[in-house]
Amino acid sequence: MTFFQFMNKFSTEEAVMDYFINIRYGETVVCPHCGKITKVYRRKDAPKLFICANCDNHFSIFKNTIFEKSSTDLRKWFYAVHLFLNSKKGISGLQLQREIGVTYKTAWRMLKQIRSAMGNTDMTKAFESMVEIDETYIGGKPRKMNGKTEPLKRGRGTKKTPVVGVKERSSSHVFARVALPNAEGKKLTGKQLFNILDSVCKKDATVLTDDFTGYNFMNHKNTNKNNYYRISVNHSESIYSLGNGLHTNGIESFWALLKRGILGIYHHVSVKYLQEYVNEFCFRQNNGSSSFDALLRQGVFAA
Ligand SMILES: [Zn+2]
Structure with missing residues (x-):
């Protein structure tokens, strides 16, 4: 439009x-x-x-609703939603400020409200058949520790935040969670990965993974409580490229989009706000052409 x-x-x-x-x-x-x-x-x-x-x-x-207590013209609100949903990588507060003619503070607040609507969805046990799971690590801004800003490290030793994503093959819907607390720079555990699968998947789902050892909990009956059927795609042996459909490319391309968005538009996202940005990219992924109405519906919160 x-x-x-x-x-x-x-x-x-x-x-x-x-x-x-x-x-x-x-x-x-x-x-x-x-x-x-x-x-x-x-x-x-x-x-x-x-x-x-x-x-x-x-x-x-x-x-x-996300519009409660706002004195901003509702046409500006709707246009902000429209812009936000139609930019694949998101929109910054500065861009919105310029586009609709509000103060930066107002633009920032509007984006925060729109993002909170994007996260206002219940995906409990939403996935049932074949899913891909993968994790990625996203580098945040240096955080303040004891009042001092940590120096920004590059490469090895960088404290990155793990994000775990699950994509259902049949619907192409994605569910992703920042794996916190205190997981920065640490490898994810089988328990963390199980909890994320357990929240979004029904029992007996087929789960495509790479060969990361964290997923080995699915290889044992006593830790695989939901009876997931794991298919491990061994990247080092290039099984994913054999054309048999057994790959985790779906969730990997979602990570590419998320990372481009964070680097290109938002530059950096602190750990504190990372889940909100992840929600934003999940919402875009999960709501196609009807995303405008979906956003308005999700903009109404339970009383
Ligand atoms: Zn009445």
């Missing part, structure tokens, strides 16, 4: 609100005061508010 098409579709704040109301409530609105499915009226003087026809109380259509 071009800027012109966007402005035609969302020419007024009311148009934005109507769109959002449809996403959030659909045909039926449940009043948070009386708990009844109810007829509601928009207040003319305050169009962000609904009045319940049953109990006469009013409530905000943006309560418990």
Whole structure:
């Protein structure tokens, strides 16, 4: 959608609100005061508010959403979401500030809110058939330790943060977790890897891995509690290139995208915010052309 098409579709704040109301409530609105499915009226003087026809109380259509308590024009919000979703590698606060004409602080806050919506999804036991699992290490900014900034090391001895990713073959969906706490610079354990598989995969899933020893827990009945069927792809013997479909290239290309995004747009991401950025790239991966509406839906949080 071009800027012109966007402005035609969302020419007024009311148009934005109507769109959002449809996403959030659909045909039926449940009043948070009386708990009844109810007829509601928009207040003319305050169009962000609904009045319940049953109990006469009013409530905000943006309560418990990423838009709550923001005084920024809702068209700017929607355009920020649009821009964010349509740039493959993400968008920086400075870019957003320039594009929509808000202060840097506001742009930064908006991006933070949009990112929190991207992470607001439940993928518990979402994957069931064949998955790839792989880990990567992402170098963060030097952290402050005891008030002093650590010198930035290069290469060997660099403290990098492990991120574990699981990709389901049939859906191409990706689930990825920063493996913390205190895992910087350390090898991942079988228990950490099991916990991540356990959170997103059903039992008996087929799991494609490389030959990293951390995955050996799947080779033993007593540690392989979910009966995963491991297929180890031995990179050193180039089995992945034989064309038999047994490879972890899917999750590896996801890492490439994530790393390019972090280096190219965000330059560095501190460990503290790394999961949010990982969520952002998972969201892009997992929501194709319907990502705009998905983002709005995920922008509503449980009360
Ligand atoms: Zn009511």
